[in-house]
Amino acid sequence: MIAISNLVKKYGQQLILNIPSFQFNKGVYWIKGANGSGKTTLLKILAGLIPFEGSVSVEGVSQKQHPLSYRKLISWAEAEPLYPDFLTGKELLRLYQQIRNASDAEVNGLTRLFPINSYAGNKTATYSAGMLKKLSLTLSFIGGTRLILLDEPFITLDADACKILGAYISARHKENGTTFILSSHQDPRKFLDTCTTLSIQNQTLLP
Ligand SMILES: Nc1ncnc2c1ncn2[C@@H]1O[C@H](COP(=O)(O)OP(=O)(O)OP(=O)(O)O)[C@@H](O)[C@H]1O
DSSP states (O other): EEEEEEEEEETTEEEHHHHEEEEEEEEEEEEEEETTTSSSHHHHHHTSOOOOOEEEEEEEEETTTTTTHHHHEEEEOSOOOOOOOOOOHHHHHHHHHHHOOOOOOHHHHHTTTTTTTTTSSSSSGGHHHHHHHHHHHHHTTTTTOSSEEEEEETTTHHHHHHOOOOOOHHHHHHHOEEEEEEEEOOOOGGSSSSOOOEEETTTEEEE
């Protein structure tokens, strides 16, 4: 599903990641690691957001050779989402729907997941951290992408929302074969049916 080859990431002279080779089959993956170990950096690399040495491909599509096709396969939700204050959740949902060519039925169904309809008409400036997180996760689920990258998806979510998120990930993986990679300092396995644990240690990714 994902193939990493000779991946090296440095910030200045500081080596952050050195992953000679790694393959992800379809699945649900939890990446753990100490603060500053490189989890967010790896997710950003897989999302195509930051430069790196080496190669990454998803379903045979190389990020460097076919960046547009590659990005169409992937969704990303960041740990602490931020949106322009003046936009409403509904406007963002519409934007993602248009970009990802999703149906009204799909988007309406996703807005009922957490649910976010009661506040999506308001400007994002008025949202709490958890409300923003629910919006950002909902946006990342739009469009049937094959790989969904979630950076600390459980932070700021209440207990019910954590259960809803875990059930959604498990069901979507089972029904559509979507691969999820999530980073978390909390053990997410209590919310997930299946989950493969990986860790980043000494700048590399280990099973
Ligand atoms: N833009 C940047 N410029 C310079 N160094 C950076 C930058 N972003 C991250 N780093 C460094 O890269 C290393 C890995 O950071 P990263 O955010 O990937 O860690 P993490 O495992 O996600 O950490 P945490 O669990 O604290 O969120 C850290 O040493 C960090 O200081």
